[in-house]
Amino acid sequence: MENYKAIIEALILTSETPLTLEKIYAVLNDIEKSEVKNTLQQLIAEYEERQSGIYLVEVAGGFQFRTRPELSPWVKKLKGTKPASLSPAALETLAIVAYRQPIVKAEIEDIRGVDVSAPLKGLLEKKLVRIVGRKDVPGKPIIYGTTKKFLEVFNLRDLSELPTLRELKELNEQKEVEAIEEISDS
Amino acid sequence: MENYKAIIEALILTSETPLTLEKIYAVLNDIEKSEVKNTLQQLIAEYEERQSGIYLVEVAGGFQFRTRPELSPWVKKLKGTKPASLSPAALETLAIVAYRQPIVKAEIEDIRGVDVSAPLKGLLEKKLVRIVGRKDVPGKPIIYGTTKKFLEVFNLRDLSELPTLRELKELNEQKEVEAIEEISDS
């Protein structure tokens, strides 16, 4: 006999949304529905009894592991240390500034084809981009460049360590030869 | 006294990547480091003993809950998708980077005897390999290394957990045999 309890526990852990009874039935198609329900109650009771940091809860029509509410201060503290990622818009804007600096906003927008006010503001707040100066042309536009923190985040000694487009293109091209005339006769 | 075990268990569950000791220390700043380590060992043993569907594993420099390998058929059935696997070319390239890092592309190609552009790009996209910097030789080629995700995916605590290469052993043995032969000849 299979260890249904272990299987159900594994399924709950890996499910992206609260795991519904229907999904459990579909995976374990040879098991009685009442047995699934009993096993789930057993699991809930076990986690309750252990008084651990995790509990199994029935939520949104399914089952899910959650951290105990009283532990939320620590969980929140951990979230504070979670690295943020950049949105695609921010990443593209940052790439333009990094490779084309010193650059003004209009030039970034010319390349991206859309307004970049929001991503640019975010990058300034994250201190990845800074104001380098102003250009002495009508409107005196602000010039942007990257910061020391930018180098730190990307683990670069200086900007010349950035990979070039040619190097990226080289990775896209696989060398091949078709003819083997020369050797086939030897 | 706080229930440290419950807190650590909750932190591991909520962390998206293996939870490092450093992060635990940062969240629980008033606790002895040795106590954190003991608690983790205790938790690992508890999950081992329960023989449940989940186990706690030390991987990629941190701790993570994972489903037991023998349950993978059911989890796969739930997910319904086939996991993307690496081609032999990508795996060989990855093995070379893992053992010989930091390494430049030309060195990988020397070992494999073929162009590695395509597999290398695939590994960069999958975030199993990363750009480490540039080598200070003419042409300043890009240096590659493996990522934390590589350790996570291949279930390694750190790089030192990689098994020794057979070639090294064998080449050394061969040298020894030759040395002995030379001695016996003279």
Place this chain on the structure above:
Amino acid sequence: MADETTGYAIKLDIFEGPLDLLLYLIKKNEIDIYNIPVALVTEQYLEYLKIIKSLNLDLAGEYLVMASTLIHIKSKMLLPAPDELSEEEKEEDPRSELVRQLLEYQAFKEAATALQGRQLLERDVFTRSAPLDDDIEKATEDEDELIEVNVFELIDAFHRLVSRIDKKEYLKIDLEKMSLTDIINDVMERLNCEKNLTFEELLGEETDRRRIVYTFLAILELIKLKMIKAYQTSAFGVIRIFPAVES
């Protein structure tokens, strides 16, 4: 063309390259890798290349390079009889470099197989994949927030942009340009602090010729971009540079 994501390829891709083909021949003939009969292996190797050719499949150039290496070794082995050689020459087996390469490659092939045999995430073992609880918001907006992104993502993003807009002038990014940008950034940073500078002040103790040339080029570039202004007090007096717009 080989498709990296599927791992399937139409070209004779049972072999990962010439070394892989050689290892196969060695195994097939039950040859001692330390004592390869080069004539036999070369013959079979060329035979395989002919098959590939007859199937009209693309062949990586590396296969041809290996073919000529094999022929070269074969001819060297045919030359003088071993006992006519001195001790020193004897040690120099023409096959030794190839053997070393084969052993090294074989070791990595095995290492690759070993990696594949581990308990792989998302194949053998799985982790929690539910998104983080919605009710727990991020605690504080940290001033010195950690950001997780790598250089490859950056160049890849830039590449996507460039291919989208198809403006060739944006392709002109090379090490030289980025080195110049480094210095442009330095100059602007110093000007922000010190308001105005002479070329000599800018260089300071610098004696590296390359750095001096680059600094000069950086100033010319900044003047062209109308980001700085340069003034000379007299015909041969010192040149002083200022930010083009006072901050």
